[in-house]
Amino acid sequence: MIGYYVHHQGRGHLHRAQCIAAHVAGPVTVLSSLPRPDSWRGPWVCLPPDTADAPVDHTARGRLHWVPVHHRGHRERMGIIAEWIRRENPALFVSDVSVEAATMARLMGIPVVVAAMRGDRRDKAHRLGYDLADALLAPWPGTLPEPGWPPHWHAKTVHTGSISRYDGRPRPTADGHRAATRGEVVVLLGAGGADVTPAHLREAALATPDWSWTLLGGPGAPWVEDPWPLLCRASVVVTHAGQNAIAECAAARVPAVVIPQDRPHGEQHATARALRAGGLATVRDAWPGAGEWPALLAEAVARPERWAQWSPGDGAERAGRLLTDLANRTPRRPACAPR
Secondary structure, three states: OEEEEEEEOOOHHHHHHHHHHOOOOOEEEEEEEOOOOOOOOOOOOEOOOOOOOOOOOOOOOOOOOOOOOHHHHHHHHHHHHHHHHHHHHOEEEEOOOOOOHHHHHHOOOEEEEEEEEOOOOOOOOHHHHHHHHOEEEOOOOOOOOOOOOOOOHOEEEEOOOOOOOOOOOOOOOOOOOOOOEEEEEEEEEOOOOOOOOOHHHHHHHOOOEEEOOOOHHHHHHHOOOOOHHHHHHEEEEEEOOOOHHHHHHHHHHHEEEEOOOHHHHHHHHHHHHHHHHHOOOOOEEEEOHHHHHHHHHOOOHOOOOOHHHHOOHHHHHHHHHHHHHHHOOOOOOOOOHHH
């Protein structure tokens, strides 16, 4: 048995877990405060939310990320994780992502894999989580490593390339929807929050009359559960730099304009820098002015397609092999065996 903690922010952590679990030899139990999706066939442990309106010392004086004092939801959450580990004696615990959940598992003697994130992770809490991990799972290519990591992190990192729910999915056949005289821009903003306003989008569309604009998620648009047909049909995708969004653009092999959003530890800006360094996408650090969009879209379309460097197509398989190998590596005592 492998335990897999899935963070509730956005949908990228869940999509990645589902992709990887499909390639693990053996059962995987998800522990998350997200609702269990209908597509998940394995065990699912529901965790209570641990948000707090006025948290007290939620970083334990800078040593951790979220441990609010005397917060019932947090106490119940950690107790459920601990009880599940005690009862199931898992071979491995995956954290995607929580330093606190990873530390709990390791304190209970369970090997840990941490899903690595780009950005500045040199704070004390991240150092603890990355240091104690048996392996770091990096869903980006080893040719574009995260700079500034200490050597012992690099030594235990497995670079899988991006992991998308669309890896290997056939492209849909052309449906004739797109007019031959107009390009199509798909704006992918996701569920994790965005800095883009409806006014930004209106101004960009007005400045590019030769292009049609379709908004997926974000302000004033419904959430689209399966954007794959629209991504494949697009001439250009305008997206934030979340790992999941970039993985989906890469799987579709579609030209992209990437505009990173502000996130903790500069995660999206770090991803955008890597994409720029690899020549994989057109990157702007902030939303462009309306007059910039015609040239910007033309630049994206003219860029050579290099997405295979980021998305080899077998990232989930590589991650699944890693977890299977680690779970099978060390013989385990029964849960109640004496020392």
